[in-house]
Amino acid sequence: MQQLTLEPPYPPRVVFENEDFLVIDKPPFLLSHPTRRNDRPSVLGWLGKERDGASFFLANRLDRETSGLVLVGKDAASASALGRLMEKRLIEKEYLAIVWGKLTCELLEIDAPLGYLGISEENPVAIRQGIRPEGAQAVTVVRPLRSGGEFSLLRAYPKTGRLHQIRVHLSIIRHPIVGDKIYGPDPNFFLRFAAQGWGPDLAEHLCLPRHALHASLLRFRWQGKELEAVAPLPPDLSGFLQQRGIVPPLA
Template identity: 55%
Template sequence: MLFLDPPYQPRIIIENEDFAVVDKPPFFLSHPTKKKRGFSLLEWLYNQNNQIPWKLIHRLDRETSGLLLVAKNNASAAYFGRQMEKRLIRKGYFAITWGELKADYLKIEAPLGYLGVSSENEIVIRQGIQSNGSQAITEIYPLGYGGGHSLLWVKPQTGKLHQIRVHLSLIKHPIVGDKLYGPNPSYFLDFSKQGWTKEMEKSLLLPRHALHAAFLSFFWKGNKQTVFLPLSDDLEQFLKLTKGFQKIHNPRFFEIS
């Protein structure tokens, strides 16, 4: 039994007097909560400088690594909040999935909502496709495949809870390591009680879901800002150890901005 710690501390990628872009490690909460174990990025930032009223502009799931935009004052928080409402803040993710997706481009449009607790679903936060749910659109660009897996570049056009994970599961390409939307949703509850086990390792392959927030664009003082963060070391290593995996050239990937 093992409860997993972040493999590295958060890293500030860009910072000025009004905002910062931070690399959040996996197994690190975005925001503190009483229900989940572990330290949070917001607490880490307060420890760096508790005179700053840090405010997260968006969040990442606990196991997702990568870029987060953080405001350092109320004015910048409001400014970025308006951009979020107008969908002017764009994001891009690397995802490693089960199955070999051999296509140049795929667009998923499927509304999302809470499934609700029932005999078929014990997990309160679990999302699913709901006809009366919120609009959710995800664009997918394969960047490699082989050995039963794919490397995908994912651009969510909307920002719904667990959107990427649910949409990839919908098309039968769930994210490697996903305890909630992968082969057995009960792993989500088992992990919270027992930690990482040999059974999970055999089935999930990775101790965290293979999703990495790699691209962020936003506007600041009239100028477009873009930040790119390469695939995290643990996910890069997984691909290197996957026999038969090959990266491919997808020209659409370079249109990330």
Template identity: 45%
Template sequence: MTPREKPRIVTEHPDFYIVAKPALWLTHPVRARVDVPDVLTFLQRETGELAVSPPHRLDRETSGAQVFSRDTDSARRFFTLFKEHLVGKSYLAIVHGSPEWDETTLDAPLGFVGLTGSNRIQIRQGVVPDGKPAATEFKVVGRKPGFTLLHAFPRSGRLHQIRAHLHHLGLPMVGDKIYGRDPDVFLAFMQTGQTSDLTRRLLLPRQALHAHSLSFGWDGGQVRVEVPLAGDLAAFWEGLPQG
């Protein structure tokens, strides 16, 4: 999978853009990843607006809805909205397994699990007693043998929150190199990059996580934008047997 798909503006407001971010695009330039395209640079070139900036970010492998402010005033307003948790976000995720519930909320603190004999990934998060408060609501959207399509509603904004909570629930995300079923995949990826063998082991070349919607108050009204499930994830889901 290569980042050939380009970002697409789905909402143009005088104060902001909402963009459909493709998978494998960074949110903004990273010096160590000069070979990877980023949405900020793309938007600046496409619109000619150098003041465009992202008040939040999505992981490189995550697709979906992302907002970009268009000037310094709107950037400050979004900073406050995100800081005070006034932006509603929902995600779609494809996971291994089938939960017994149709809806559940996991309220469990998250933090670094630390390097141990069973964990060789420094950035891995997990449910730990002294972690920061984290809550995620999950709802089942669809079920197929061995797999479930979930809606996830994070009520806090912790690092890797949805992925770490799904791992804790025994529902690892398809394609997830850090919290998936195979603990050795991430280290292999860091050494070799994405290979056909890794894609075969993961079933997808990227994690099956998609930012589905954003909602927030603006100028006395309510903004809500949905971005349909990305094409690669929709094709994977539709290609699974019904059972």
């Protein structure tokens, strides 16, 4: 089986910077934070090299496959302050997602508590989340934008910040994100990918080598000023849409 090495297709870029923090547009397949082994590239590692070894502190993280905006403090105090804004839900976030199927609503609020499902015959992936009555509150608002054929582009507005929240919520309404190995057509695809890497068989079922989720906007107040950072849909996702006759948004 031919396997492809999944590496960041383009470098990170600084979208916004002030004396306290930066906003980085992270490409897919780039870690937010170095692993313990520290042998894979990350946002913090890239910044340290770009800024002559300076230290930086993540205020939020994205999954390795998710692209888009990451907040990075220039010192621990700024990162903590940004983290508190997130905890208080004072940072507005928007994501773009490509999903299977066509949503017929104009606006949908998904309110479903989430937690770990646990390993079982039905769930082979330890990290997988699902609806748990005793789980943490999780709310996502979804607005469809465009559709064509088997796919739709939508905006997702997470009102809480649970693990894999958008991916799980879209899966439970039967519109999973394209390319999602855990919450897509079969969670066993994740185990096959972990064991064998990416290849034609997975490509046939998943269409994309990563889940089609992009953190496109952050908006919040900082020291009395309204700040907004935007990252347009990256080339792999906009190209996927264009191939299927769906015009991607500018941002």
